[in-house]
Amino acid sequence: MTRIGVISHCAGPRSSREELRDxxxxxxRAEELGFDSFWIAQHHFGVQRGHSPSPLVLLAAVAERTERIRLGTAVVVAxxxxxxxxxxxxxTVDAxxxxxxxxxxxxGADPATARRFGRDHDTRRDDLRRTVETLIELFEGGRIVPDGCGLRDRIWLGTASRSGMELAAELGAGVLSGRSSSxxxxxxxxSARMLAEYTRRATNPRxxxxxxxxCTDDTASARVLLEGGVTDWVDRGVRTGRFPEGFSATDYLDRGHVYHGSAETIAAGLRDDAGxxxxxDLLCHVQPVHLTAAQWEPILERVATRLRPLLAQRQDAVTH
Incomplete structure (x- = not known):
């Protein structure tokens, strides 16, 4: 059965203290509801209103408040x-x-951030490879304190490219796969074709x-919740050339960028998802919308209690 996790971008218009605590x-709450994993995205310099440039520090705090749920970075710009x-x-977080x-x-995908770190954005893929290879050497060689035993098999690469998935297969890493906003x-x-190739090549594909x-009670209520954040995202995309002039939040939602509505509607959409x-692992998030924990919590509850059983039924049907 596919595990289900949650990704938080720790993003929003409020103070960093409020967003981090939330x-x-x-x-x-995700642990209480039975989710398998909780992942935190990294955003440097407040990009996308993010408040977590140091996700491992934040996960250390989460580790002290939880007991079972897996804790992930999605992703650290290595x-x-x-x-x-x-x-x-x-x-240290693992210990x-x-x-x-x-x-x-x-x-990494932001040239401006690379410049502020004094790095060449054009060499980022080679830099990633060198960093991951060094990490593997440190984890496997017992040359790090705390000991990294076991972490070597829990490395994932966030990528949308064939070369990135080839690297993941070569290094024995899992793949974190998102989707574009075209x-x-x-x-x-x-992306499904690339994931199929990765799955064939990898020894232990993840x-x-x-x-x-x-996930809300119906599509109308979901759109009310999404409208402001999606409008802001689309408007910024029009200004930067991501979306054409006249493109609207309605266009964005109508074209399937966000699974939204009732559990039954979302389950039907996911059944047709080629990935x-x-x-x-299915990792749920609410980007590009910035929601408070109070707004997020009922969504998590519906995913756990309504959507997850429907997805499990679908998988049981496929298996049998």
Whole structure:
């Protein structure tokens, strides 16, 4: 059965103290509701209104408040990190959590952030490879304190490219796979073909499928909740050229970028998602919308109590 997790971008218009504390409470609630994992995204310099440039520090706080739920980074931009310091931070969180860390890493997508770190954005993929290879060496060689035993098998690469998935297969890493925000809508078939290739090549394939899921009682109430955040996202996308002039929030939602509405509606949409058959983990989030923990919590409850059983039924039917 596909595991189900939650991704928080720890993002919003409120103070960092409020957003960080809410994120910890959200993780605790996710554990109470039976989710398998809780992941935190990294955003440097407040990009996308994010408040967590140091997700491992935040996960250390979460580790002290939880007991069972897996704790992941989705992702740390490893191309900007010193691998020894990254390894030490990761093994510290793993020790505090009792071996629950899932270490998601990526090459980074923001040239401005790379410049502020004094790094060359064009070499990010080579930098990622070197960092991951060093981490593996440190974890396997017993050359790090706390000990990194076991973390080598819990590395994931966040990627949407064939070369990234080839690297993940080569290094024995899992893949964290999202979807693009194009005007035409998500093209999950393209990424599914790459995931199929990765699954064939990898010795122990692991796929975390990241999808926006806003589960409410019906489509109308979901759109009310989404409207402001999606409008802001689309307007910024029009200004930057991501979306064409005249593109609207309604267009964005109508073209399937966010699974929203009742559990039955979302389950039907996910059944047609070309990436789902390859997923070992379905990772739910609410981006591009910024919701408070109070708004997020009923969504999590519906995913846990209404959507998850429907997805389990679907998987049982496929198995039998």
């Amino acid at each position: 994120t910890i409470e959200l993780a605790c 191309s900007l990190e010193d691998p020894i310091r990254l390894a030490e931070d990761a093994t 505090l959590s009792g071996g629950r860390l899932e270490l998601g890493l990526g090459a 005007p035409q809508g998500p093209d999950d078939a393209v 796929v975390g499928l990241s999808r926006p899921v806003v 789902l058959p390859f997923a070992t």
